[in-house]
Amino acid sequence: MSSELPLRFLLAFRTMIDELHAELARQGHPDMRPMHGFVLQAIGPQGTTAVELGRTLGVSKQAAGKTVEALEQIGYVERAVDPADTRRKIVKVTDRGYDALIRSGEILRRQHRRWAETLGADRLAALENDLRKMTPENVWKLDAPGWFS
Amino acid sequence: MSSELPLRFLLAFRTMIDELHAELARQGHPDMRPMHGFVLQAIGPQGTTAVELGRTLGVSKQAAGKTVEALEQIGYVERAVDPADTRRKIVKVTDRGYDALIRSGEILRRQHRRWAETLGADRLAALENDLRKMTPENVWKLDAPGWFS
DNA sequence: ACACGATAGACAACCTGGTTCACTATTTAG
DNA sequence: CTAAATAGTGAACCAGGTTGTCTATCGTGT
Structure with missing residues (x-):
């Protein structure tokens, strides 16, 4: 059935992500949600702002802001006003976030x-190659409200 | 980067599904949500009930019921009480649903x-084979609240 | 024959991760 | 120095899930 392929992709994604978070929970990060690691990566070492983050991820600034707030509450990021522009709040990954x-x-x-x-x-390399050929460049912009769970 | 693979899987899934629904919208089904086709398939030619459907999809009967109601409102399924057991309501795919x-x-x-x-x-067949090797059997039970957008 | 447990469906309240609209505060450009 | 743009926030909403509770009906054991 040709409709199997997309489902298999989803299944593969979920299998990997679920495994990742089960292990992460075991290693002292039970509150990590699937999207959190993704967002932490997107923030980057320089830090970012909610608006910037939203643009990177392809979601609204409000959605990005909410996520940052959640991440802040569980101690994975911290925010500080930008002295050079007091409208902006720079979001930075904390030590716990890096862990x-x-x-x-x-x-x-x-x-x-x-x-x-x-x-x-060899097969895995070929698979990755094929996937890169068939999917968009920008890995960040999943352009999906609720990409995973 | 080893973290690219899961993202590529998600991207591949979303790319295919988005394409599918864009084309479906063009062909007169603008209200179809990603999950709808999936649920219509799960209902099957015999029809089913909310409870049964929930079990098939691995979600609660209430969630299944809500989805059925949504599908009913846009005319893709219809419900009728089972004369042999008036508690049950048999959900059946309509002509429009089949279309x-x-x-x-x-x-x-x-x-x-x-x-x-x-x-x-040959490469596509190999890819499908590899995916089947690495993902669970049951394609229906995605066990994911909000598997897609 | 009938009471009791199991089952089907529905309703409500809530969660998560999105959306849009509206607003304030600040910065920048003309 | 005013006007437009931008950063952040709050509120109301949506989709697709969850759990808990309730009623109606069915089926079984004594």
Whole structure:
């Protein structure tokens, strides 16, 4: 059935993300939501603002603001007014945020290795190549309200 | 980056689904939501009930009921009490629902052909094979609140 | 024969992650 | 120095889920 392929993509995504967050919870980050790691990455080392973040992710500034607030409450980011422009509030990833980010990276690399072992490194590389060929460039702009769970 | 793979899966899913619904809208089904086609398929030719549907999809009976109601309002399904058990209401796909389903199938098949043309039929088959190896059997139970947009 | 437990559906309140509209405060440009 | 643009925030709303509670009907055990 040709309708199976998109479902398999979704299933693959969810399987990986669910695994990631189960392991992250075990490693001391039970409050991480699927989108959080993604947003932390999007913030970057320089910090950013809600408006900027919204543009990067392809969502409204209000949605970005809400997410930042949630992230702030669980201690993954902090906000400080920009002295050079007191309208702006610079969002920065905290140490705890970085810890989550680093652990996510490790878990994802392990996951990737498991895929390589199961499928063969060559097949996995070919798969990644094919996917890059068929999907848009910009990995950030998922342009999806509620991309995952 | 090993974190790219899950994102590519999501992107691939969304790309296909967005394309499908853009084309479906052009063909006279502008109200179809991503989940609708999926649910229509899950209902099947025999019809089903909210409880049954919920079990199939892995969501609560209330969620299934809400979806059925939405589908009913836009004319894709209809409900009738089961004469053999007046508690039950059998949900059936209407002609309009079937029209959407048939068109979806055609669009998905075209999409699939395009992927085959771009990647090569052999590569696409290998990709599908790899995905089946790495994802759960049951395509219905996505077990995801809000799997797509 | 009938009471009791299980089942189907519906309603309400709530959650998450989005949306738009409206507003204030500040900055920048003409 | 005023006018437009921009950053942030709040409110109301939506979709698609959740749980809890309730009624109506069905089916079974004594």
